[in-house]
Amino acid sequence: MKQSRSKLGFWGASYVLYAPYVKRFERFFKDTKKDLAMSGLRVTFHAYVAGALFISTIAGVSGALAGFTWAFYAGMRLDYVLLLPVSSGVLAFAGCFTAFYFFPSTRAHSRGRKLDTELPYAAGHMSVLSTAGVTPERIFEVLAREEEGGVIAQESSLIVRDMATMGMDLSQAIDAEIKRSPSDTFSEFLDGFRSASLTGSDLNAYLQRAAGTMMLNKRLQARAVGENVGVVAEIYTIVLVVAPLLLLIMFSVMGAIVGTIAGLDVLTLMYLIAYLFVPVGGLVSLIMADQTVRKEVE
Secondary structure (H helix, E strand, O other): OHHHHHOOHHHHHHHHHHHHHHHHHHHHHHHHHHHHHHOOOOOOHHHHHHHHHHHHHHHHHHHHHHHHHHHHHOOOOHHHHHHHHHHHHHHHHHHHHHHHHHHHHHHHHHHHHHHHHHHHHHHHHHHHHHHOOOOHHHHHHHHHOOOOOHHHHHHHHHHHHHHHHOOOOHHHHHHHHHHHOOOHHHHHHHHHHHHHHHOOOOHHHHHHHHHHHHHHHHHHHHHHHHHHHHHHHHHHHHHHHHHHHHHHHHHHHHHHHHOEEOOEEHHHHHHHHHHHHHHHHHHHHHHHHHHHOOOOOO
16 A cells, blocks of 8 residues: 555545546646646646645645744834735735646646657658658657657657557547647647658658758748847947947037936946946847747757
């Protein structure tokens, strides 16, 4: 009995503790059920809700204790000593509960981007394996055993698991993966792979064509990113290199003639340019570059 309890893990222990209360809170998470399946978390919907309740309860109690300690040692009035722990506990519980609500969606989106990034290389690898005469089932087994296969290896291991332990054939396992995949591109690729392998079409030709198309799209995306980064670099050069120098020269000349500009002396304007305009502009440029370049690694 002790050994079985030790193998429960966090999600299992949470479900054991909060099983009577899960049904009352499931309605708050009904919109996350699909995202949870696509997030890659190896946890059932009921266990996830129980885990959210468990962590949120701990956060609520911790928030209440922190609020009480703060109110007590700050010497607040009695009503604040009673009100602050309640409000801080409720806020901590609600904040943690909300974080659990949005986490599956965020994780699913991140996995979808990683799948789109890795898929062109995985398709090329699958094409090589198919050319060598490896069967479709064996292809996914090879991908699943890749030590540095990333998300593709994880998704392939799920297909292999469904065939090995769930008694599914390749078509059923791929269909299950399509339903839980967070990437539309990966789902379309798997659907074409299934059709080519079941209808007797040339699977190798399909894989070569798919890999070539995806690599072409990836090169076009890389070229577009490079052009956008070039635009950001030009803006940085113009706004943060050329413009401050021109402004400093212009203010120096105007200051020698009129003394002040818009009610400010020249030295103050130079300080504003050097210590406010340039740093803030640099920060804005970094944010623009970060938003322009799609991060390959989350």
